[in-house]
Amino acid sequence: MRRYSMLLGLAVGAVLAASACDSAPGPGSGSNDDGDRPDVPTPENPEATRPKVTHTVLDERLKDYNEALRTASIKLVRTLPTLAQIKKVQKAADPRRAYEEELDDMLEDPRFTERMIKFWKDAMRMSGGAEGGNPSRNTAPNLAARITVEGRPFSDLFTSPSNNCPEYDGTNKVFTDGECGGGAPVEAGVLTNPGVHYQFYGSMAFRRVRWLQEVFVCTKFPAEYSDKPEVKNGVDYVSPWPFESIATAPIDFQDTKSVVCANCHTTLNHLAPLFGNFDEKGQWQNGISVMTPTLVPETTALSHWLQPGETTSWRFGEPVADLGQLGEAVASDPDVNECVVARLYNLAMSKEDIVNDLATVPYEVLDEYMITYYQNGMNLKATLRAIFTSADFVRY
Amino acid sequence: MNTTQIVLLALVSASGLTLLACEDSRPSSVNPKPHSAYQEDPTKDDAAQPGAFAGGQDNTFDHMAGLGNEAPKDAFEILKQREEEGPAEIRTRLHSCQKIQVTTLRSMLTALGVDIDATGDPPTAGELIKGGGQALGAANYDARVGESIVWTSAGAAKLFDIMVQAAPEIIANLPNMPQCQIDGVGPQVFDAENHCVEDAVSCLIGRPATADHVAICDSVVAHASDIETGKKIAVATLLSAAHSCE
Numbered sequence: 001m002r003r004y005s006m007l008l009g010l011a012v013g014a015v016l017a018a019s020a021c022d023s024a025p026g027p028g029s030g031s032n033d034d035g036d037r038p039d040v041p042t043p044e045n046p047e048a049t050r051p052k053v054t055h056t057v058l059d060e061r062l063k064d065y066n067e068a069l070r071t072a073s074i075k076l077v078r079t080l081p082t083l084a085q086i087k088k089v090q091k092a093a094d095p096r097r098a099y100e101e102e103l104d105d106m107l108e109d110p111r112f113t114e115r116m117i118k119f120w121k122d123a124m125r126m127s128g129g130a131e132g133g134n135p136s137r138n139t140a141p142n143l144a145a146r147i148t149v150e151g152r153p154f155s156d157l158f159t160s161p162s163n164n165c166p167e168y169d170g171t172n173k174v175f176t177d178g179e180c181g182g183g184a185p186v187e188a189g190v191l192t193n194p195g196v197h198y199q200f201y202g203s204m205a206f207r208r209v210r211w212l213q214e215v216f217v218c219t220k221f222p223a224e225y226s227d228k229p230e231v232k233n234g235v236d237y238v239s240p241w242p243f244e245s246i247a248t249a250p251i252d253f254q255d256t257k258s259v260v261c262a263n264c265h266t267t268l269n270h271l272a273p274l275f276g277n278f279d280e281k282g283q284w285q286n287g288i289s290v291m292t293p294t295l296v297p298e299t300t301a302l303s304h305w306l307q308p309g310e311t312t313s314w315r316f317g318e319p320v321a322d323l324g325q326l327g328e329a330v331a332s333d334p335d336v337n338e339c340v341v342a343r344l345y346n347l348a349m350s351k352e353d354i355v356n357d358l359a360t361v362p363y364e365v366l367d368e369y370m371i372t373y374y375q376n377g378m379n380l381k382a383t384l385r386a387i388f389t390s391a392d393f394v395r396y
Numbered sequence: 397m398n399t400t401q402i403v404l405l406a407l408v409s410a411s412g413l414t415l416l417a418c419e420d421s422r423p424s425s426v427n428p429k430p431h432s433a434y435q436e437d438p439t440k441d442d443a444a445q446p447g448a449f450a451g452g453q454d455n456t457f458d459h460m461a462g463l464g465n466e467a468p469k470d471a472f473e474i475l476k477q478r479e480e481e482g483p484a485e486i487r488t489r490l491h492s493c494q495k496i497q498v499t500t501l502r503s504m505l506t507a508l509g510v511d512i513d514a515t516g517d518p519p520t521a522g523e524l525i526k527g528g529g530q531a532l533g534a535a536n537y538d539a540r541v542g543e544s545i546v547w548t549s550a551g552a553a554k555l556f557d558i559m560v561q562a563a564p565e566i567i568a569n570l571p572n573m574p575q576c577q578i579d580g581v582g583p584q585v586f587d588a589e590n591h592c593v594e595d596a597v598s599c600l601i602g603r604p605a606t607a608d609h610v611a612i613c614d615s616v617v618a619h620a621s622d623i624e625t626g627k628k629i630a631v632a633t634l635l636s637a638a639h640s641c642e
Contacts, residue, residue, distance in 0.1 A: 056486055070602040071491070074642045078500040079507055080602040083576045083583075083595060090604045118499065122535060122542030125464055137537065199540065200463075207463070214463055350494030350642055352545055356462055358474050362484045392489040 061395035065089050065099040068394040072103055075347060076388070077111035078118075096394075103388055107381055110173035116145035117168060123343060124190075124215055126199045135194035135282045139165035139178065143190060146175045153378040154340055155331035158216075159324075160189045183284035184277075188327035194282030197275065201282070203293045204300050205275040209268050216330065218339035218354045221264035224316055232256055240316040241266035247304055250294045269305040270313040274326055276300060341369050341383055348387045365392075464540035493641035495547045498534050501525060501558070504639070508576070508600065509569025510562045521562035528554045547640070556636045563631040570596060585631060590623050592630065600631065601638035609634070 069089050073081040085102055092098035106112055120141035121127040130136040146166055147156050164187055165180040180187065182194035190196055191212070200207045213223055226240040233256040237243055243262055246253040246269045253265040279289035292300045313319045314329035330336055342354055342361040352359040369386055376382040387393060461468030481487040496504075502525055506512055512522035519527065531554040533544025544551075571582035576599035583595040592613035597605035613630045620626025 057482075058486060058489055061490075066603045071642060073602070074496070074500055074504075078497065079503045080575070080599075082574070083599040084578055086598055086602070086604060087578065118497070118543075121537065125537065125540040125542050127535070127537040199537075207460075210460075210463055345488075349488070349490075350492040350545075351488070352492070356466075356469060357545075358471075358478070360484070361488050364485050365488050393491075396491060 058395075063394055064396045065095040065394055067396045068388070069099055069102055071348075071350075071393075072099075072106060072388050076103075076106045076115055076384075077109050078115050079111070099394070100389055103385065107385060113145060113149045113168075113173065113175075114170075116148045117141055119347060120144040120148075124196075125211075126195060133281060135182070135198050136165070136167070137195040137199050139167065139180065140190040140193040140196050142166045142168050142175065143193070148380040148384075151379045151381050154337065154373075154380055155378055156189060158189045158191055158327035158331040158336075161187050161324075164189055164193060165195075182278070182282060184323060185284070186322055186324040188323045191323050191327050191330070192284070194278070196282065197278035198280070198282035201278075201280050201290070203291055204304065205272040205278070205290045206268055208275040208278070209271045212271070212330070214355045216339055217333070217335050218342060218360075219335075220355060221268060223264075223267045232260065232262075235260050237262060239263050239266040241270070245270075245307055245310050247306055250292060250298075250304060267315070270310065271326075273302055273305050274312050274320070274323055337373065337378065338366060338370060340380065341373050342366055344380065344384050345369060345387055348384070348393055464542075465536075466539075466541050493547075494545050495533055495551065496555070496639055496642055497543060498525065498529065498532050500642070501532070501555070501639075505558075505562050505566075507573060508562075508566045509573045510565045514565075519561070521558045521565070524554065524558045524561060528558070552640065555640070556632070559632040559635040560628065562635070563628040566600070566631055566635075567627055570599065575599060586617070586627055590617055590627070592617065597634060600634050603638075 066086060066089050069081050069085060073079060073085070081102070089095050089098045089102065117138075121138075124141050124144070126137040126140065128137040143160070143164055143166055144157055145168075146152075147154060163177050163179060165178040166175040167178055168174075169176050180193055182192055182197070184192040186192070196211065197208060200211045202208070210221070214220060217223065222239060224240050225238050229236050229238045230243070231237065232243055235256050237256075237260055239262060241262075243254060243266075246262060246265055248254050253261045253269060255261050273288075276288040276290050277285050279285050288300050288302070290300050291297045292304045311319050312321065312326075314326055314333070318329055320326040320329050339354070345361050345366060346352070346354055346359055351357075351361075354360060368390075369383055372386040373379070373383045478484070478487075502512055502522075505521060505525075510521050512525065514520045514522055516523070525532070531548070531550040533546075533548065533551050535541060535543040547555075567585045570576050570585050573582060576582045576596065578595075583593045583599070585593060585596040585600075587593055592610050594605045594610055597609050597613055601609065613634060616630040616633055617623060617626035620629055
């Protein structure tokens with residue numbers, strides 16, 4: 001919410017400023033009222049001299065509820081609308097209302113549940129049943145889909161203490177309850193899901209941390225930037241963490257000869273130990289069960305990640321002692337909540353991948369859906385409905 | 397040595413000379429060699445290489461470009477694309493074109509009367525879907541890769557093939573499909589004069605057919621080598637054009 005408080009403050013400030021300047025000539029109007037000031041942005045004030053945009057391609061779009069019906073049907077229940085649905089919206093006196101009735105039916109359709117399972121499989125990059133002693137890789141996407149279709153708070157995905165490994169009964173179109181049984185001392189939604197830790201097993205648990213970052217924060221590492229970057233060994237160090245907080249042996253994470261490892265690894269190394277006890281099969285063990293890729297690989301020790309005295313953290317200044325606390329920290333992070341809403345928005349508007357294709361959504365577009373999301377208790381289905389009924393979605 | 401062998405030998409020699417001549421030329425790229433594992437001492441495996449894990453231009457730890465095994469995109473190419481698309485606050489509010497998902501394609505065709513499990517020679521639409529997963533951008537979860545969102549040229553071409561193969565079944569079965577029925581009655585795709593029927597076109601394209609849609613459909617039928625071929629091409633054309641994007 002911290003960014004929202006700031007946004008509200010800025011919005012109020014902007015309204016007041018606009019009121020105060022109502023009668024004044026608008027800067028950047030292109031009239032050059034104040035002499036020879038060019039109509040191009042300057043580094044000092046990039047917005048002040050920009051010509052006011054009065055007409056964009058957005059104004060050329062037309063409202064089309066039948067087109068919206070087709071897109072929504074394909075995206076939410078993975079089939080075309082029936083001829084009866086098409087005609088209902090086409091002939092309705094109030095096509096918006098007719099479209100929204102059909103949309104609401106789709107959101108209650110079992111095919112929507114299956115679509116959400118697939119959506120989360122693709123987002124989480126995992127699927128597959130349990131076999132050969134390996135855990136199911138379906139249960140984490142199933143949990144996310146269940147939270148979505150049941151209208152539960154999205155935060156449950158990281159904080160739910162039990163019943164975190166549901167299966168989906170495709171015959172009866174229902175989720176069946178299931179405990180993960182991975183052995184973690186505390187259960188925390190998908191953060192303790194054995195299938196996740198099996199699918200993303202890797203050296204020093206770094207791949208698991210990347211999964212958490214890229215799937216749920218929607219950005220690659222580096223994840224944190226200091227307000228005051230420093231120069232270390234002649235190169236830029238941008239992380240807010242003390243440079244010396246991470247290990248130098250057996251791997252020198254403070255190395256700066258090629259790239260500045262610490263820009264990413266200060267965050268990575270404070271997180272990875274939390275996932276280190278899950279073994280190659282995704283089962284929690286009493287000791288660290290991932291390997292350090294030294295000359296002869298060895299079981300990772302805490303000192304391979306961090307300097308003595310350092311503790312695990314979600315972000316700088318946000319220490320977390322265990323996966324339960326990590327789940328609370330992740331669930332309350334504004335970036336995580338913006339990420340999931342942006343993913344839903346991109347699904348609706350047919351955008352590319354938010355991480356690999358940098359299909360990010362600017363705040364001014366996302367904010368109205370963030371308000372819906374928070375006002376409805378982090379309800380993803382309500383947020384999806386808001387997106388699919390938005391002015392932008394129904395215009396083509 | 398026969399003539400063929402002499403020609404081959406000459407070609408091989410010429411290739412060798414060309415390679416030698418190019419040996420000292422400057423690389424055209426800052427990273428001209430494909431990535432290979434660091435190998436200081438080829439008699440030992442990677443993990444036992446002296447200095448294998450020390451920092452250096454050629455031997456830093458192998459960091460994956462992404463979570464999965466897909467080829468990473470060039471950030472500058474993405475930037476160029478975004479610049480072409482316009483300001484973020486404008487382009488993000490416009491619908492883009494997302495690939496039809498494989499399951500969607502399957503269920504869409506099934507609802508229009510296609511038997512996805514049918515087999516045949518040439519392959520049926522169902523067989524093309526089942527055998528064309530890679531071209532259609534299906535997920536590869538073992539490689540930590542979700543289903544593709546965007547088309548490739550191969551995928552789009554495959555979609556058109558599928559629609560062509562699906563067309564005869566759709567023409568035959570559409571009137572009997574609940575997807576296209578109103579009060580239990582479905583439209584024929586073509587009337588007795590071989591004109592396209594508006595309701596059938598609406599059902600095929602998932603939106604109300606305009607006069608232009610019907611006219612295009614009629615035109616395709618009329619201009620084909622024969623009427624039956626024209627009908628198949630017309631249906632495949634409507635489907636391909638309408639469903640290239642979600």
